[in-house]
Amino acid sequence: MTHTPSRQAIVPFVSVDNMMRLVLHIGIERMMADLAAEIEADFRRWPLFDKTPRVASHSDVGVIELMPTSDGETYGFKYVNGHPANMKKGLQTVTAFGLLADVATGYPLMLSEMTILTALRTAATSAMAAKWLAPKGATTMAMIGNGAQAEFQALAFKAICGITEVRLYDIDPAATRKCATNLAGRGLTVVSCTSPEEAILGAQIITTCTADKQLATILSDNMVGAGVHINAVGGDCPGKTELHHDILLRAQIFVEYPPQTRIEGEIQQLPENHPVTELWQVITGSDQGRRDAREITLFDSVGFAIEDFSALRYVHSKLRATGLFAELDMIADPDDPRDLFGMILRAGATRAA
Amino acid sequence: MTHTPSRQAIVPFVSVDNMMRLVLHIGIERMMADLAAEIEADFRRWPLFDKTPRVASHSDVGVIELMPTSDGETYGFKYVNGHPANMKKGLQTVTAFGLLADVATGYPLMLSEMTILTALRTAATSAMAAKWLAPKGATTMAMIGNGAQAEFQALAFKAICGITEVRLYDIDPAATRKCATNLAGRGLTVVSCTSPEEAILGAQIITTCTADKQLATILSDNMVGAGVHINAVGGDCPGKTELHHDILLRAQIFVEYPPQTRIEGEIQQLPENHPVTELWQVITGSDQGRRDAREITLFDSVGFAIEDFSALRYVHSKLRATGLFAELDMIADPDDPRDLFGMILRAGATRAA
Known part of the structure; x- marks a missing residue:
């Protein structure tokens, strides 16, 4: 199968390893000062954001939450859990990842680990x-x-x-x-x-x-x-x-x-x-x-979701200069957008050939 | 840097390419019949699910939505957009990806493309x-x-x-x-x-x-x-x-x-x-x-979110036998769960060495 995704179909992904490299590259104090400045700038334009309380799914042992927001041009959300008993199992109490997307097309712009990034943006x-x-x-x-x-x-x-x-x-x-x-x-x-x-x-x-x-x-x-x-x-x-x-x-x-x-x-x-x-x-x-x-x-x-949005945008702004990301084939992207089915057929034909 | 993530930190990822391989491997009609059976089985236990209307972020040109649900053991959500004008730009009207997570720990179990999977589950x-x-x-x-x-x-x-x-x-x-x-x-x-x-x-x-x-x-x-x-x-x-x-x-x-x-x-x-x-x-x-x-x-x-949940669980059930996934280093996983900061420091030290 030689399906070669187009640029639109590829989503930059910041792994835990690349997030650590980014933090070390920028310096942890400098990065938190930068994040504070980004968050403050977004708080200044607070009324402009889509705001909603996080969407929580509670269980006896913890919670899984989605935290979306948008400034009208860029959309962001974070997935985050909170499981206090995790620590005793050797797991993180809070883990997270997040996504930025283009409001104009709905296409994702970046997927990122956010366990480390949440720690940075919270502080x-x-x-x-x-x-x-x-x-x-x-x-x-x-x-x-x-x-x-x-x-x-x-x-x-x-x-x-x-x-x-x-x-x-x-x-x-x-x-x-x-x-x-x-x-x-x-x-x-x-x-x-x-x-x-x-x-x-x-x-x-x-x-x-x-x-x-x-x-x-x-x-x-x-x-x-x-x-x-x-x-x-x-x-x-x-x-x-x-x-x-x-x-x-x-x-x-x-x-x-x-x-x-x-x-x-x-x-x-x-x-x-x-x-x-x-x-x-x-x-x-x-x-x-x-x-x-x-x-x-x-x-x-x-x-709040806007803090995650600010943090994701900051990380996104560093991608090109640092190269600290991988590429994920995450969005199906047929040549003819109406021909999703044909894309699968052609993948099969290429594979068989 | 030789940060080696543990098993818990690794999330299986089903790319567009691997989803196409899975569809071709199972057969498209067989897979939709299987999905219909899974969805019907989950509809039979409907009252058991956490249900919420999708969380939508509307703009002039489209919508970006998050669709979460949970059966108490497994949590799932889908990110999906709807942008009718995308077609004229050569883009998909609807693209999607989704995630399954373990309710007991909040840790993700699988990330998957869902543009193709949504087309299958909708039909x-x-x-x-x-x-x-x-x-x-x-x-x-x-x-x-x-x-x-x-x-x-x-x-x-x-x-x-x-x-x-x-x-x-x-x-x-x-x-x-x-x-x-x-x-x-x-x-x-x-x-x-x-x-x-x-x-x-x-x-x-x-x-x-x-x-x-x-x-x-x-x-x-x-x-x-x-x-x-x-x-x-x-x-x-x-x-x-x-x-x-x-x-x-x-x-x-x-x-x-x-x-x-x-x-x-x-x-x-x-x-x-x-x-x-x-x-x-x-x-x-x-x-x-x-x-x-x-x-x-x-x-x-x-x-509805439960249909996506059924579809994600079906794909998840096929991972081991087919091997059609990649591994993402998505969850920060320090040896000591309270020592996220030390994990970054040690990554830096290893890198410098």
Whole structure:
């Protein structure tokens, strides 16, 4: 069979291996700073996007979600799962891949791994939000939960917010050791702590990033003092929260997309009409960010499709220069578009010949 | 860089070329009969599936859709576009790919082209529905619209319903010629017609399968007599219909998933409470199919996620025996699932070494 697909039929594919090469080629901090800039630029044109809460398929053990969006020219979606028990099986809690397509034709433009890319864009989004919301001159971040996302968060806050010290705590000391080892020699003061209380000592920013699918209280009310910015990353699906209810009542709450965050975020603990501010409105100046040095700001992050869109577009923009992709014969492309059947027949004839 | 992905990280990928090989290996009629059996089996367990109307992103020129479903053990979704103007650019109106995943872990099981597979499953579903709804002893089908789907429909009705004659009509005679040529020598009497009226002469089954994105009237009321089964394939998105409103009022209407069909199907022309019968209930015997020989039955087909799920599972079941797939390094899979960052670092170290 000598079916030779045309250019239109070929979809560039960024494998895990090529994504790692891309990250190493660009540099991890530089790439997260670039992603934060792309995400911020897309948040500035927020009203232009097709927005819909992710489409979730829940089971007893986890969730599989599709997260689509479009800016009218380019369409993107991400497939992502969340399975907390995976870790015990030696699997990732979160894996993902995504696709960009041309709105004008519906043809895919790129397929990409997104497990690594999601880790990068999540940290970039957190740090971009903190740039707008954290108290001025913040230098120290507490990092509660030292799993797969932790190093990305630490380095994104270094690159984007100028954090110089990160204070690690995890319920499992092995996770803290892993995180501290990975962060060694990267220009951050890394302090390993044995309690959440120790971790938050002197921290202007508190990042919570734990993975249990349950209503947990990683931060209790009396742990959080005035002027702190809380970056709540781990509470991101129904029944999964990290913060005590009373912290939420004391904080000014910032979210990505309220219809999704009210289902998935920390604010699922609050009444549906509890006031929240949309981050994009802070960025465009149409709403207020932090009001004073004593306010508690909370970025109730659940991850939104536009962030994945920005990240995919960024990776797509690097394909030509880096060559870090393979080509997938993914789209059937007969010479005559109405002759899909004849394409199969001719493939068979060529094969038989 | 010598990152060697583990088995879990590798996703079997069925390219267009491998899908064509699979179709030729199994035989196109046999494969559609197999698919019809799989789809019918899944329709029998319909209540068990996660069902949601497809998630559509519309633009002026077309639509991009995601169609997810799950039976609790396996999750599947399809990406599919519909761009009627693509044909003039030499592109497919409809292209698609799909994925199966393991509900227990969220890890993908297979990625597959679905442009060809959608053509096969659409025809298989049409013929399966006609097996339940068409008048007994039907031998002749009118095929109005001779585009990419036409040959698949004709052969599915031959294989599954015992049709012996197909009468072709298309507004473009070149499409009819293409279709007649492709169907020559495959055991069907093929009659090329120059009007829809000629095409439906003596036909017990009328299949409409045109691609314009508009409210068209491919069949007018006075063309359709008693006892006919109409298989309406082309009307499948908002603003796109093929049948005159009055035909709908005379017909017993069968649908896949009412919440989706009321938006996308021929019945978008009718009030929301117009009675329809769900095909799965005919198959399980909980509702009635054709009542008598004079009734007009209409399968208002728009394509539902469960049909894609059945088709993907069928292809997945053939992977091991045929070897017709490639392996994609799509899922990041560090030795320690919490050490995604370290995986990148080690890849860099290996590369530098």
